[in-house]
Amino acid sequence: MARSRSPKNPQRPAGKARFKVGDRVRVKDLPNLFYSRTQMYVRGVVGTIAACTYQDVIPEDEAFNRDGQLEQYYIVRFRQKDLWPEYPFDNDTVQTESPERWLEPA
């Protein structure tokens, strides 16, 4: 898919995607350096890669106009029961997006 905004700096594409659809990943619980789009509710939780989507600048850089380095993004699927143990329906899921650096193999 197309990159979103017209870049100011030369783009440096990300390398080969580290994860593929079906891989189990854990969302890292990194400190928030001024800005992040990685929600607290998925931190430390294990999910499954549902899609490798696009390469783009990460929000932590974009917020400060550093738009050169691209990174692979994924859609990650979580079981509701893994997010909230008392959740009553076994099948229900939540999907969120994440850049690669927030994910580690699980």
Place this chain on the structure above:
Amino acid sequence: MSNAHSHGDGSEHPAAPMVEEITDFEVLEIAVRELAIEHGLFTADDHRRFTEWAESIGPAAGSRLVAKAWTDPAFKARVLEDAVAACKEIGIDWAEPTGFGTPSDYMNLRVLEDTPTLHHVIVCTLCSCYPRPLLGMSPEWYRTTNYRRRLVRWPRQVLAEFGLILPPEVEVRVEDSNQKCRFMVLPMRPAGTENWTEEQLAEIVTRDCMIGVALPRPGRTADIHPVQKARRPVKRTSHPPETAHERKK
């Protein structure tokens, strides 16, 4: 100059804006816009025309996309493969008019296909990300913190409040558009619509069906959220004005 003014009736109060509900972001938007106009990046008239155009986009394009996907399996396959490209076939170019995805803000669209065992519903827990080129501006409730935080945690209860109760064997999948993808739900074509034209089908694909808080069905052509009136006990004053007036007579 004094920061208080007189009304000539002896009352004085400090000058204050008439609308106090303006947010910091609105103030920021006005400041940036006025600077941009001052620096000649665009004119006030450009801004007015763009705003009017952006606000005029409704969900009709999304309805057309769903109706076409229901009647044309090859188009549906293209929608699921590359939704931004498929949008061009129904006359929607996500790059218009700036070349980088305005008014969507990004150019990654994924259409989520419902099945008999899977129901999607979209939310943006961070703010109000929404596939605007297809659906126009999001409804007010979509942007409320109430919807955004509760849909992730209690999706079935929130859907029930919209009148949508799904059996436990159907997987409810909440899609949080927290980064640069925008999402839209492709609901299942309801029974009783066999031999309908695309135009007829599009009429029942309302905005709420494409967010995932309602299901299309024959005869349902509008998203109507009834206003629930608060039923709280009303305490009458001991001397209602009309009674006092009656007494004077």
